Amino acid sequence: MIRSFKTTTTARGAAAEDRALAYLLRQGLALVVRNYRCKGGEIDLVMRAADGTLAFVEVRQRSGRAFGGAAASVTPAKQRRVLRAAEHYLGTLDHTPPCRFDVVALEPGHLAWLPNAFDQNTGSDDGASWAAS
DSSP, X not given: OOOOHHHHHHHHXXXXXXXXXXXXXXXXXXXXXXXEEETTEEEEEEEEXXXXXXXXXXXXXXXXXXXXXXXXXXXXXXXXXXXXXXXXXXXXXXXXXXXXXXXXXXETTEEEEEEEEXXXXXXXXXXXXXXXX
């Protein structure tokens, strides 16, 4: 049986998220939600830091550093989709906690965690309609 490209890509993405999650748990963050999806966006991991800050984490994996590598693949368009999903997620809460947007970039032999990689004003024309306090 031949595996489809999508299945293989999905499996690789899940494995990358597993590695990122394990790393963030070792750094003291707690998992709140994995693969939060809504119309117009998705968040790979929603984590909570010890101080209560919610970290919306985008996990990117690349096989090499061509075209800037994994971190550079978080384009303004991707940031907008994460921001929309975060706005939707925060709308489900009773109050808005402090928030940040992190990236975990995976390349062969290397994992980089980039806290505060972007914010609600990055990658969008007018920013999200909410502001973390």
